[in-house]
Ligand SMILES: Nc1ncnc2c1ncn2[C@@H]1O[C@H](COP(=O)(O)OP(=O)(O)O)[C@@H](O)[C@H]1O
């Protein structure tokens with residue numbers, strides 16, 4: 001098992017408040033690791049530490065063995081990790097083609113250019129079409145983002161992260177605000193696309209326990225900034241203590257049944 005991304009004894013304080021306490025975890029090739037836990041458990045803080053947005057106050061964060069503490073999203077993408085940003089990078093007046101092209105061009109290190117120049121570039125055009133078709137957006141290329149459904153917007157957000165050709169992709173609640181029928185479609189799409197695109201690991205923050213149970217290879221449960229459990233789904237959901245501490249406090253169909 002070859003580790004791609006890890007934290008060793010990570011702590012994060014906000015003033016006097018302990019948001020993460022001695023968190024050690026390792027993510028290897030082929031894994032889809034879900035991070036779960038009640039509100040305020042420290043999930044977003046951990047994701048921000050893992051993607052170099054936040055510097056931990058203690059411990060190490062390593063990507064491919066190199067320290068990435070606090071390096072920021074641009075450097076991180078260059079090293080091979082990308083994150084979908086919950087639609088913050090989706091501009092309503094930009095078309096699907098333009099949105100994906102920005103990511104493709106930045107990945108190719110060509111810097112931002114005028115769209116006319118991008119449109120003239122055959123390589124970029126082909127790559128945009130390819131990424132769009134992986135996510136079922138090829139018939140929406142000329143549609144402005146504001147006219148997409150919520151599910152399509154999520155796919156466009158994730159497609160933009162994929163366009164960076166990352167080894168590791170990080171999804172913070174990719175299906176929030178989407179109907180349960182669409183959630184499975186989105187997750188299926190992402191997992192298939194990851195395989196096709198050669199993505200080696202996925203980190204998922206997700207509240208829907210149905211999705212977590214179905215798609216994770218491993219689940220890391222946080223409570224009050226500490227790792228309560230780190231195990232495969234079967235061992236996770238069969239432990240009454242874990243279910244009471246984590247699943248019972250979260251939303252989703254399995255949570256209600258538990
Ligand atoms: N910038 C901040 N300053 C102070 N406290 C924060 C800050 N960000 C998060 N917190 C606190 O840290 C805890 C963990 O937050 P967060 O990582 O967002 O949890 P989660 O994503 O699991 O809901 C919460 O109690 C939250 O109020």
Ligand SMILES: [Mg+2]
Nearest residue numbers: 040043044045
């Ligand atoms: Mg959060």
